[in-house]
Amino acid sequence: MTTDSFRRQPFAADDADALAAFCVARGGPYDTGLVKTLLCELTSDAAGVFIVHDADGVALVATVVDRVRNGADAASVETLGVRASIPAAIFTRLVLQPAIAFARSGPRSALHVALPPTRLPADGAERALRDAGFERAYDTFEMRRPASAPPPPVPDALPPGWTWAHLDGGRVDEAHAALVAMFRDAPATHIKPIEDFRTAVTSGVARWRALLDGDRIAGLVRAVPHGDSGEVRVLGRTPAYRGRGLGPRLLAEGLRVLADANAGGGDVDLAVEAANEEALDLYHRFGFKILTRTPVFALALRG
DSSP states (O other): OOGGGOEEEOOOGGGHHHHHHHHHHTTOSSOHHHHHHHHHTSSSSGGGEEEEEETTEEEEEEEEEOSSBOTTOEEEEEEEEESSOEEHHHHIIIIIHHHHHHHHTSSOSEEEEEOOGGGOSEETHHHHHHHTTOEEEEEEEEEEEOTTSOOOOOOOOOOTTEEEEEOOGGGHHHHHHHHHHHTTTOTTOOBOOHHHHHHHHHHTOSEEEEEEETTEEEEEEEEEEETTEEEEEEEEEOGGGTTSSHHHHHHHHHHHHHHHHTTTOOOEEEEEETTOHHHHHHHHHTTOEEEEEEEEEEEEOOO
16 A cells, blocks of 8 residues: 555544444444544544545544543544554654644643554554654553453442432533542543533433532542443542542442443443552452553643
8 A cells, every 4th residue: 555545534524423433343442422522522623533544445533632621731632443554654644743733723732642552543653653742641551340250349338418319410510510620630531611511411321420428429430331331431539538438439330330231241441540559459359450551642732
């Protein structure tokens, strides 16, 4: 395949269904709904979506996610689907350089690029990033609890006055503020703008559970069923409740929600920053095993 055969196709919202199907079919990490959200809602403009074609059709789909909040104030390049790794020079010309320019035109102060080993966007991608000025910032672990794992630990009964509640429209603003406080310093956790978060919660698609101390949110967990498997996407407690042993309660509740959705079985996936030793210990105790380690590279966009 010659380099002349690669080209970038402009993105239009009408393309989202076909591109989501491509990404899911190539073993991408996200379901159809989330791929479409990343393509259409969490990038600030269609120019932030990168569709690379060769003579055989779509080879790579990526997007710059810049409508989120995280501890690094960073936009991120999300590789959503890869049919085959493209040459590093093509990756640099058709994806990396325009992604940097796109991110620099926006409000974020850094750009992050993850290189998951199961869907590398290019041969020599790490070298291309370093040549462009990126440095390794942190790593994430992708973890899985297999359906064959022993039953998870059962937490003690909730203290008096504590309850579980389904997150609905009445608590959206409080929950969003709690998430911002929980993950203020976490570079790998992205918080949607309040308007998008409200839409996601009130649509009923997201399965959020809130742990309440009286009427106050102490912790939140989001569990996402995927057919006969599932994913724990968000798990956190507000700063005032750290160190009080809420992690096992939140994780057990997320697993319960998934077990109910999947008739009691199925693998469960999650991702965690490699340096978060407290979370890693919790997940190991609940039967999660590390599948892959993904390095994340960062480039400062200001200064």
